[in-house]
Amino acid sequence: MRRYTVSPSRPTTRPSRAARPNSRTAPTAAVLNHEQWGLVGNVALVERLERLVSRGLDAHAFLFVGPRGVGKTFLAKQFANALICHRPTSGHACGDCESCSMFVLNRHPDVIMVGDLEGRISVAHIRVLLETLNKRAAIAPRRVTIIDQAERLTEEAANALLKTLEEPRGTAIFILTATSTAVVPPTVASRCAVMPVTAMPRRTIEAELINRGLEANQARAVAMLSDGRPAFALYLATQPHGYDQAVEDSDVLLTLWESTVPEQLSTAAKLADAYHEPPRLEGLLERWESMLGRLLRAAAGLRERGPSHQRIDRLGRRLHPAAIAAAARYLNELRPRLQRTANVRLALESFVLHLPRPT
Ligand SMILES: [Zn+2]
Numbered sequence: 001m002r003r004y005t006v007s008p009s010r011p012t013t014r015p016s017r018a019a020r021p022n023s024r025t026a027p028t029a030a031v032l033n034h035e036q037w038g039l040v041g042n043v044a045l046v047e048r049l050e051r052l053v054s055r056g057l058d059a060h061a062f063l064f065v066g067p068r069g070v071g072k073t074f075l076a077k078q079f080a081n082a083l084i085c086h087r088p089t090s091g092h093a094c095g096d097c098e099s100c101s102m103f104v105l106n107r108h109p110d111v112i113m114v115g116d117l118e119g120r121i122s123v124a125h126i127r128v129l130l131e132t133l134n135k136r137a138a139i140a141p142r143r144v145t146i147i148d149q150a151e152r153l154t155e156e157a158a159n160a161l162l163k164t165l166e167e168p169r170g171t172a173i174f175i176l177t178a179t180s181t182a183v184v185p186p187t188v189a190s191r192c193a194v195m196p197v198t199a200m201p202r203r204t205i206e207a208e209l210i211n212r213g214l215e216a217n218q219a220r221a222v223a224m225l226s227d228g229r230p231a232f233a234l235y236l237a238t239q240p241h242g243y244d245q246a247v248e249d250s251d252v253l254l255t256l257w258e259s260t261v262p263e264q265l266s267t268a269a270k271l272a273d274a275y276h277e278p279p280r281l282e283g284l285l286e287r288w289e290s291m292l293g294r295l296l297r298a299a300a301g302l303r304e305r306g307p308s309h310q311r312i313d314r315l316g317r318r319l320h321p322a323a324i325a326a327a328a329r330y331l332n333e334l335r336p337r338l339q340r341t342a343n344v345r346l347a348l349e350s351f352v353l354h355l356p357r358p359t
């Protein structure tokens with residue numbers, strides 16, 4: 001039976017790398033397998049989805065919201081699979097029927113993934129989708145459309161989608177994902193049943209990674225950077241480049257905080273150039289949010305662990321916790337606006353100038 005949750009399983013091989021305390025080098029955990037990970041946690045949400053599949057849907061559009069890498073897409077796909085299965089059991093796809101077999105191969109004619117991995121979802125994408133939805137489902141009981149990262153919808157595309165979200169076509173079901181309801185046009189979010197997907201405790205992630213064969217220091221570093229997001233943790237654990245980039249993006253905030261105002265403005269301008277694409281920018285700001293949390297703990301006197309911990313400890317001791325909390329609030333206000341503004345440079349400059357000076 002295919003389930004929403006996959007039990008942790010110990011891999012049969014272990015990474016050969018020896019323990020390297022405080023290593024800043026990216027982990028290389030070839031044994032970690034994305035398919036094995038599944039979604040861990042979010043028990044109440046999984047139960048709610050099971051009930052919807054087994055007892056009937058109370059909405060035709062669902063919006064899974066949560067930080068990147070928390071498992072939204074995985075969950076959306078599992079939900080879609082259960083909805084197109086011919087013989088779902090206890091709210092789960094059977095994994096054996098024709099529909100399930102085609103879904104697993106990514107070849108299901110009634111499951112539509114909208115947009116490509118890069119860039120925006122345009123009105124042209126939505127028009128093609130609406131034409132497809134005019135036809136009857138080919139083999140499944142219904143058609144399921146997945147709009148991953150719905151924040152990529154252009155305003156025009158969102159408007160083209162509205163009427164269908166309001167008055168569904170036949171048995172069409174929509175599943176959208178986004179980092180929050182604030183980054184999706186309110187007209188779209190208000191027509192969806194919102195499904196919050198939440199992060200897990202870091203220690204649980206650390207234990208899971210160790211259970212899957214990652215060396216303890218690496219597991220701790222990855223868990224610290226992951227902020228309780230299992231899919232992101234797995235990405236960091238298996239992609240050395242991704243791990244290095246996450247550390248680098250996090251450390252930029254420390255550099256900004258330690259710089260003079262002219263240096264800060266110069267760095268902000270360079271970042272605006274390098275991170276002008278919304279997904280990259282959002283990734284950078286997520287790292288900063290995470291770093292603010294670590295600085296806050298250091299400022300409160302808690303001993304820091306994980307990458308750059310000595311630097312974080314040093315800076316944290318020079319900052320008042322209230323000042324770090326204020327910077328975090330400002331960053332949170334800025335993030336939805338940054339999704340829509342063309343002037344990333346001004347927004348970043350404004351943020352760095354709001355960083356309180358260390359004592
Ligand atoms: Zn099935």
